[in-house]
Amino acid sequence: MSLDPVLSRIDADIDASLERLMALLRIPSISTDPAYKEDVARAADWMAEDLRSLGADASVRPTAGHPMVVGHVDGPGPHLLFYGHYDVQPVDPLELWHRDPFDPAIEDTDKGRVMRGRGASDDKGQLMTFIEACRAWKAVHGALPCKITFLLEGEEESGSPSLVPFMEENADELRADIALICDTGMYDADTPAITTQLRGMVTEQIDLTCANRDLHSGLYGGMAANPIYILTKILAGLKDDSGRCTLPGFYDDVPELDPELKAQWDSLNFDPAQFLGEVGLSHPAGESDRTPLEMIWSRPTAEVNGIWGGYTGEGFKTVIPSQAHAKVSFRLVGQQDPDKISAAFRDYVRGAIPPDASVDFPLGKGAMAGHMNTDHPAYEKARDALSDEWNTQAVFVGMGGSIPIAGHFKTVLGMDALLVGYGNKDDQIHSPNEKYNLRSFHKGARSWARILDALTR
Amino acid sequence: MSLDPVLSRIDADIDASLERLMALLRIPSISTDPAYKEDVARAADWMAEDLRSLGADASVRPTAGHPMVVGHVDGPGPHLLFYGHYDVQPVDPLELWHRDPFDPAIEDTDKGRVMRGRGASDDKGQLMTFIEACRAWKAVHGALPCKITFLLEGEEESGSPSLVPFMEENADELRADIALICDTGMYDADTPAITTQLRGMVTEQIDLTCANRDLHSGLYGGMAANPIYILTKILAGLKDDSGRCTLPGFYDDVPELDPELKAQWDSLNFDPAQFLGEVGLSHPAGESDRTPLEMIWSRPTAEVNGIWGGYTGEGFKTVIPSQAHAKVSFRLVGQQDPDKISAAFRDYVRGAIPPDASVDFPLGKGAMAGHMNTDHPAYEKARDALSDEWNTQAVFVGMGGSIPIAGHFKTVLGMDALLVGYGNKDDQIHSPNEKYNLRSFHKGARSWARILDALTR
Numbered sequence: 001m002s003l004d005p006v007l008s009r010i011d012a013d014i015d016a017s018l019e020r021l022m023a024l025l026r027i028p029s030i031s032t033d034p035a036y037k038e039d040v041a042r043a044a045d046w047m048a049e050d051l052r053s054l055g056a057d058a059s060v061r062p063t064a065g066h067p068m069v070v071g072h073v074d075g076p077g078p079h080l081l082f083y084g085h086y087d088v089q090p091v092d093p094l095e096l097w098h099r100d101p102f103d104p105a106i107e108d109t110d111k112g113r114v115m116r117g118r119g120a121s122d123d124k125g126q127l128m129t130f131i132e133a134c135r136a137w138k139a140v141h142g143a144l145p146c147k148i149t150f151l152l153e154g155e156e157e158s159g160s161p162s163l164v165p166f167m168e169e170n171a172d173e174l175r176a177d178i179a180l181i182c183d184t185g186m187y188d189a190d191t192p193a194i195t196t197q198l199r200g201m202v203t204e205q206i207d208l209t210c211a212n213r214d215l216h217s218g219l220y221g222g223m224a225a226n227p228i229y230i231l232t233k234i235l236a237g238l239k240d241d242s243g244r245c246t247l248p249g250f251y252d253d254v255p256e257l258d259p260e261l262k263a264q265w266d267s268l269n270f271d272p273a274q275f276l277g278e279v280g281l282s283h284p285a286g287e288s289d290r291t292p293l294e295m296i297w298s299r300p301t302a303e304v305n306g307i308w309g310g311y312t313g314e315g316f317k318t319v320i321p322s323q324a325h326a327k328v329s330f331r332l333v334g335q336q337d338p339d340k341i342s343a344a345f346r347d348y349v350r351g352a353i354p355p356d357a358s359v360d361f362p363l364g365k366g367a368m369a370g371h372m373n374t375d376h377p378a379y380e381k382a383r384d385a386l387s388d389e390w391n392t393q394a395v396f397v398g399m400g401g402s403i404p405i406a407g408h409f410k411t412v413l414g415m416d417a418l419l420v421g422y423g424n425k426d427d428q429i430h431s432p433n434e435k436y437n438l439r440s441f442h443k444g445a446r447s448w449a450r451i452l453d454a455l456t457r
Numbered sequence: 458m459s460l461d462p463v464l465s466r467i468d469a470d471i472d473a474s475l476e477r478l479m480a481l482l483r484i485p486s487i488s489t490d491p492a493y494k495e496d497v498a499r500a501a502d503w504m505a506e507d508l509r510s511l512g513a514d515a516s517v518r519p520t521a522g523h524p525m526v527v528g529h530v531d532g533p534g535p536h537l538l539f540y541g542h543y544d545v546q547p548v549d550p551l552e553l554w555h556r557d558p559f560d561p562a563i564e565d566t567d568k569g570r571v572m573r574g575r576g577a578s579d580d581k582g583q584l585m586t587f588i589e590a591c592r593a594w595k596a597v598h599g600a601l602p603c604k605i606t607f608l609l610e611g612e613e614e615s616g617s618p619s620l621v622p623f624m625e626e627n628a629d630e631l632r633a634d635i636a637l638i639c640d641t642g643m644y645d646a647d648t649p650a651i652t653t654q655l656r657g658m659v660t661e662q663i664d665l666t667c668a669n670r671d672l673h674s675g676l677y678g679g680m681a682a683n684p685i686y687i688l689t690k691i692l693a694g695l696k697d698d699s700g701r702c703t704l705p706g707f708y709d710d711v712p713e714l715d716p717e718l719k720a721q722w723d724s725l726n727f728d729p730a731q732f733l734g735e736v737g738l739s740h741p742a743g744e745s746d747r748t749p750l751e752m753i754w755s756r757p758t759a760e761v762n763g764i765w766g767g768y769t770g771e772g773f774k775t776v777i778p779s780q781a782h783a784k785v786s787f788r789l790v791g792q793q794d795p796d797k798i799s800a801a802f803r804d805y806v807r808g809a810i811p812p813d814a815s816v817d818f819p820l821g822k823g824a825m826a827g828h829m830n831t832d833h834p835a836y837e838k839a840r841d842a843l844s845d846e847w848n849t850q851a852v853f854v855g856m857g858g859s860i861p862i863a864g865h866f867k868t869v870l871g872m873d874a875l876l877v878g879y880g881n882k883d884d885q886i887h888s889p890n891e892k893y894n895l896r897s898f899h900k901g902a903r904s905w906a907r908i909l910d911a912l913t914r
Contacts, residue, residue, distance in 0.1 A: 090774060216888065299679055301674075301678045304685040308769040316489070316660045318658070327774075429676075431670055431672065
């Protein structure tokens, strides 16, 4: 089955492909907010219906949380599993969006045409690149080139609580020769990348309580324990002046970077001034003895992602609140154990609070870092296919984010995974005004067609 | 003019008095929130109308903010000025109220009957004790016992921005022999008090900005400056391990307590375990080398009253926010200068932020501490009148809160002030479920009748 007519078909069908993506983007499938439960279900139905149009035996599969969408297409040759997620991040602060996040549109920007809307890049636009490649292949050849299983998740942005149980319960159905995951980015706007190294993550929430009700700081100020102040001391103590995390044992399982990989990274000529300059910053703020690429790709982090307590409205209210709260996350690398890091964090917090304070940890969720098996032959084939499409050598990169699914394919199903995606650093995923370059969408679909061709030839 | 029939009239009229208070409490006059501007104006109209029913020449006087209500009743003898405020605190968190804060009701509790609602104690219930005393006096004797000017403010809970300009512009109209201020509390449920020492206050807000937009912690975490973390370091550094504020010069103008007053305070047998136990605490959290009463009455404080930034909803969002915010207040004593403390705070914050952060201070507002002139003869007369009503010796006390008005009467109008009020520590002012004991309301009105009698005899 020849590749060129498939690529031509993708080109010819691009407007209809964008219409389909917009229909999917209009569904506000925010998985972390219970108010959007029906919308997440609606997105799952939409995905299953679209998979059926590819000839897949597709179904929406209930879980304890949001459903999985699973589809199978039979065929010759290797068995590929494709993974993407159809849920999206919350949209707040809504006032910073210049359009309704769920009324997507194509916009002209100084970096070319983009699709604007929540999920345009993460991950609806990305997962549709693979589906559009399959659609073109079927239209041209009447069938897909090999056996493909689709696994589309609706809880990726809320910590994937149902994923491992679902994989375990359906292991025979899901096991394939390799997993293709489309949820990562390019190295830069012109250089395609395969992500071979991912940071893991632990997410925690601190609920700190002192008095049994909010107090007037005139009556009690100076004598009553203030949970906001206690919380600031706890959080400020999480790192030392050199940017290192202070939790005991935090760096025990953190490896030094492989010299060969470090040499490849150094050759990328990463420009931290440009990287930070795009978001209005200029100074790398991580560990003072590490290179910027190490900071974001191969070193663990401790970050406060949210904090709240007391009076936060207009004007002033002289309250000493009963409670204060924070959301804290750790990015993990190497063999750092999420359970061990979570325990060290909770021990630290419990040890840091005074007698009148109590603490709850209502979240707590972790995944180890991932290191892909680049010896798998799919890696070289995919690298060549990407290099052909983008006319420049594709690179192996690390990634600061966490995609626990890659590790789960290995540990639960014994499968290797190949992470290819076409996102750009300025896509503003998880932020207001998320977008996906039409170039990413179009050449992304073409790239997948080339990779399907390479893996099945 | 004899006192006894006035006291009897207060007793007989108590139900009607409570009805009037409830009508006033139904007006949600939250001065700090612009959404309630019309309601504040409505409360001002209500107050002026009620003063007219006492025979006062009363008017609502516009200011740059919320209006003042001024009323005059001519008469013989000394000229008294009565001050109270008709605005109230915000009501959040609303879900902690067990009834609509602006649908007041009388409730039976294990400490007796109370009026429940926002402003029941602070300050609508308190100011109406004086007005009801006047109403009874006029009903019995046909006229008030002396010349009285009423000054009712609508901005006390939002920092009184218009008060000093209004006093300056209307100095001749407002100047009297002494100011009576009803916005303070009893020493305990059975012991009336005159407040002779008040802390001053500085209120500040920190708006800290790093990146020009919210960032994904997977892409930027470990390298991008995190404003929440920077803010926690700044706030944690405001106090040392012994509870002392670290701002340079903070204690320069803080006097040691007068030995005589300290002896009187020690004789009060203040029980910190009980005081803290009522709100679920047990350990005094202030300066480790000070007594609990010093902590809340005569020592300066630094408190964080609110903090917010990043993702604060359900679940988790791995964001490094662009901004983080905090509201910080300092209670001042002695000769501490609010401008000097504000400047020291801002210098400290500016010196503590890294190169990629910028800071704004959108608030900033201060008042010096107040020390009343207890040599004024009104003090002894009022102490005796209170002791007669409550059948126990009234005491002179300090107060942790700030009532800048007392200082303004002295500095702007050259008048001494007498602070008498009937609030209880468990009134939950500034908190959900605010209440005022009916005993405070009833005996408060009777106390004012006795004080009017004592000051005009």
